[in-house]
Amino acid sequence: MSATTELRRTVAELHRELTRYELVTWTAGNVSARVPGQDLMVIKPSGVSYDELGPHAMVVTDLHGELVEGELAPSSDTAAHAYVYRHMPDVGGVVHTHSPYATAWAARGEPIPCVLTMIADEFGGDIPVGPFALIGDDSIGRGIVETLATSRSKAVLMRNHGPFTVGTTARAAVKAAVLVEDVARTVHFALQLGKPEVIAQEHVDRLYERYQNVYGQ
Numbered sequence: 001m002s003a004t005t006e007l008r009r010t011v012a013e014l015h016r017e018l019t020r021y022e023l024v025t026w027t028a029g030n031v032s033a034r035v036p037g038q039d040l041m042v043i044k045p046s047g048v049s050y051d052e053l054g055p056h057a058m059v060v061t062d063l064h065g066e067l068v069e070g071e072l073a074p075s076s077d078t079a080a081h082a083y084v085y086r087h088m089p090d091v092g093g094v095v096h097t098h099s100p101y102a103t104a105w106a107a108r109g110e111p112i113p114c115v116l117t118m119i120a121d122e123f124g125g126d127i128p129v130g131p132f133a134l135i136g137d138d139s140i141g142r143g144i145v146e147t148l149a150t151s152r153s154k155a156v157l158m159r160n161h162g163p164f165t166v167g168t169t170a171r172a173a174v175k176a177a178v179l180v181e182d183v184a185r186t187v188h189f190a191l192q193l194g195k196p197e198v199i200a201q202e203h204v205d206r207l208y209e210r211y212q213n214v215y216g217q
Contacts, residue, residue, distance in 0.1 A: 032075075045074060119199075121211035127156070129157045140158060154167060
């Protein structure tokens with residue numbers, strides 16, 4: 001079984017996690033994965049129903065967004081994903097959703113403050129806002145890379161658009177997409193009650209170090 005065949009199955013399965021956690025509606029959102037050892041990626045096709053996203057529907061492109069395998073047109077966000085892979089060699093997966101609470105923060109152009117230990121654990125501090133960029137070329141990808149270059153966060157809230165997340169694998173990027181929506185919702189609720197207290201940087205650093213290097217099996 002080729003590397004792209006296995007990844008097409010994995011990426012198709014991960015798209016079901018986006019609907020399971022209610023991070024997308026209709027045909028919005030996408031998951032991609034870098035093909036290990038090759039300048040290729042697997043990504044969702046454009047405008048296809050999630051019910052139809054089996055392995056056969058996934059497409060393979062090069063890291064400039066040119067179709068290599070598959071019969072359908074790649075996602076409209078392909079150029080953004082490809083730019084991230086070209087400029088962030090440690091990234092193995094990229095996810096974009098329009099999950100409502102995280103997207104609400106993106107609409108406000110406001111970072112999600114690090115007021116929860118989960119934010120410190122997973123994102124290492126505030127979840128940053130990236131610049132406004134139009135869809136269709138690599139402008140969104142440039143904004144993602146430039147924003148995350150100065151942050152430990154695995155998520156960026158692209159202004160007036162929505163969250164993009166990265167990970168060492170596509171599954172890790174999906175996890176970050178699930179968690180950024182969860183904390184966006186919780187912090188929104190907290191703000192209805194008052195002003196939540198930001199966690200001190202020394203505690204953020206300790207929490208992040210433990211979660212990234214000690215927590216789990």
